[in-house]
Amino acid sequence: MKRMKKRTLLLVVFILFMICVLFVPQREKNEGRIRVAVSIPPQAEFVERIGGDRVEVMVMVPPGASPHTYEPTPSQLRDVSKAEIYAKVGSGVEFELAWMDKIASVNKEMLIVDCSKGIKFIEKDPHVWLSPRNARIMVENIYKGLVKVDPVNKEYYQKNKEKYLEELERLDNEIAQAISKKRRRIMVYHPAWAYFCRDYGLEQIAIEREGKEPTPKGILNLIEQARRDNIKVIFASPEFSTKGAEVIAKEINGTVILISPLEKNYLENMRKVAKAFAEV
Numbered sequence: 001m002k003r004m005k006k007r008t009l010l011l012v013v014f015i016l017f018m019i020c021v022l023f024v025p026q027r028e029k030n031e032g033r034i035r036v037a038v039s040i041p042p043q044a045e046f047v048e049r050i051g052g053d054r055v056e057v058m059v060m061v062p063p064g065a066s067p068h069t070y071e072p073t074p075s076q077l078r079d080v081s082k083a084e085i086y087a088k089v090g091s092g093v094e095f096e097l098a099w100m101d102k103i104a105s106v107n108k109e110m111l112i113v114d115c116s117k118g119i120k121f122i123e124k125d126p127h128v129w130l131s132p133r134n135a136r137i138m139v140e141n142i143y144k145g146l147v148k149v150d151p152v153n154k155e156y157y158q159k160n161k162e163k164y165l166e167e168l169e170r171l172d173n174e175i176a177q178a179i180s181k182k183r184r185r186i187m188v189y190h191p192a193w194a195y196f197c198r199d200y201g202l203e204q205i206a207i208e209r210e211g212k213e214p215t216p217k218g219i220l221n222l223i224e225q226a227r228r229d230n231i232k233v234i235f236a237s238p239e240f241s242t243k244g245a246e247v248i249a250k251e252i253n254g255t256v257i258l259i260s261p262l263e264k265n266y267l268e269n270m271r272k273v274a275k276a277f278a279e280v
């Protein structure tokens with residue numbers, strides 16, 4: 001009889017344990033942190049700076065990959081099914097155009113935050129995050145999403161947000177001072193810098209257009225334009241092929257400098273980019 005009672009007690013304990021494992025809210029199992037999924041690495045810094053130790057961020061397009069061509073893995077889709085927030089860029093990035101519906105369907109309770117809400121778009125250019133002024137808007141949108149999911153910690157998120165916005169404003173001022181107001185042209189392989197150029201009085205000349213390599217005639221035209229404008233540096237991204245940039249650089253006796261639009265360390269990377277543009 002005692003043995004039977006002991007077995008019954010053990011069975012009850014086991015059942016209660018399984019209930020806790022299976023049905024305890026995900027945030028509690030994750031030490032109170034909110035799971036936030038983002039499309040690209042720069043967004044991870046935005047979320048982490050606002051959310052601090054209250055968030056856990058997963059990036060769908062990993063470092064070194066291109067958001068224009070990347071496809072999520074089955075394990076990523078499983079992970080995103082556990083997220084409470086998805087912060088999409090929202091500007092027409094190909095990854096989101098191709099996969100956002102699928103991502104939303106695996107987790108219908110997930111809050112989807114449009115980071116680009118309120119940004120004035122440049123036609124057909126999804127690279128909104130490459131403007132620190134746009135980044136401020138994206139940070140505000142992420143903050144609102146975190147508060148919606150976790151209103152109890154609003155003051156914590158607000159304090160972090162305000163501190164990061166100050167850093168972004170400082171970055172904006174630094175770039176404006178570093179780059180002369182005199183209009184100048186830069187030649188880039190991938191046309192990712194239109195928002196940056198709009199903010200700081202630059203003009204980008206793109207080698208690649210709409211994802212296509214230039215024709216031989218197009219390369220000749222670019223070489224002639226580079227010579228006319230006394231361009232000696234071609235900016236390329238490590239996420240893309242540099243062959244077209246290298247061909248033109250060779251013809252103009254110039255060099256290729258790599259700058260990434262997708263580094264996670266946003267503040268540091270944008271300072272590096274601004275320095276590269278300013279020194280041309």
